[in-house]
Amino acid sequence: MRVSFLGLGAIGRPMAVHLTGSPFELAVWNRTRSRAEEFTAAHGARLASTPADAARDAEVIVTCLPTSREVKELLDGPDGLLATMREGALLVDCTSGDPESSREIARRLAERGIGFVDAPVSGGTSGAEAGTLTVMVGGDEHAVQRARVVLEAFGKRIVHCGPVGAGHAVKAVNNALLAAQLWATGEGLAALSAAGVDPRIALEVINASSGRSNASENLIPQRVLDGSFPRTFRLALLDKDVGIAAGVTRGERTSAPMLQLTAELFRLAHVELGEEADHVESIRLIERWSGVEIRSQGEE
Ligand code: NDP
Secondary structure, rough: EEEEOOOOOHHHHHHHHHOOOOEEEEEEEEOOOOHHHHHHHHOOOOEOOOOHHHHHHOOEEEEEOOHHHHHHHHHHHOOHHOOOOOOEEEEOOOOOOOOHHHHHHHHHHOOOOEEEEEOOOEEEHHHHHOOOOOEEOOOHHHHHHHHHHHHHHHHEEEEEEOOOHHHHHHHHHHHHHHHHHHHHHHHHHHHHHHOOOHHHHHHHHOOOOOOOOOHHHHHHHHHOOOOOOOOOOOHHHHHHHHHHHHHHHHOOOOHHHHHHHHHHHHHHHHEEEEEEEHHHHHHHHHHHOOOOOOOOOOOO
């Protein structure tokens, strides 16, 4: 199967690695060409010079870009995907995008007989490396079936969530929950640290109790307590996701003061900490406002 992958970023790159072997014939394109060159030198895929070159002859085209805006920008112009995408091809958008943009992209592609599914992923860069991502898919049954062979190369759980846009909506809500849990756990641990409780001890209790979450079980113990804050998923991208979730609640006119507040907090953290900060670094803002650092006082 001829597959093209566009967007070799923090998560796109390890996803694309799983498409380098049989039954796939892979072509890659990246805006910063040196990253694509490095990929092809390491893994042997075809280096595409433009999005149009990547789409030429491809049966399935995978995009993994920051937002739906960049995906839309990639479609048009002499070097754009639409210049060469063939009737019967399928665009699989693994960007954590927004549902409305995806419906618009799907409509444009359908006019040319090209299929579309939104297929954002969850599981982080480590899940991408291990090929164990969860993939949330939106699209019609036929398109989702066609996408499956590609998605199963890097995904362990492929879930068809509904029509086009449903994958992006589920992903945005999932990440809004991640953001809310991260922030609330950070506030609680800042207070406990100020009260003289070692946050490692506090987490031992929380993780054996009903307040546990991915933030308390993994993110904070592995990245905050030792002050390492590795950069794997940019805060700017989580801000975007929570903003999309808040937009979904507004569009559907459901009650969501908690998600609206979470969107406000992550917008502020993004502005304060900048484009390159990791999402877990949002905790730094809580530390700054509280005048306390959430650090373990030592290994047990
Ligand atoms: P990165 O910022 O690491 O990479 C972004 C990629 O998009 C790079 O390949 C970049 O190219 C490319 N790009 C940026 N702007 C443009 C543009 N205008 N035109 C063409 N290409 C562009 O992001 P991630 O890989 O972390 O994230 C990608 C998507 O996956 C996002 O939607 C994110 O929310 C989602 N995601 C990320 C996870 C993670 O753990 N990192 C987890 C789950 C989902 P260049 O090399 O030139 O900068």
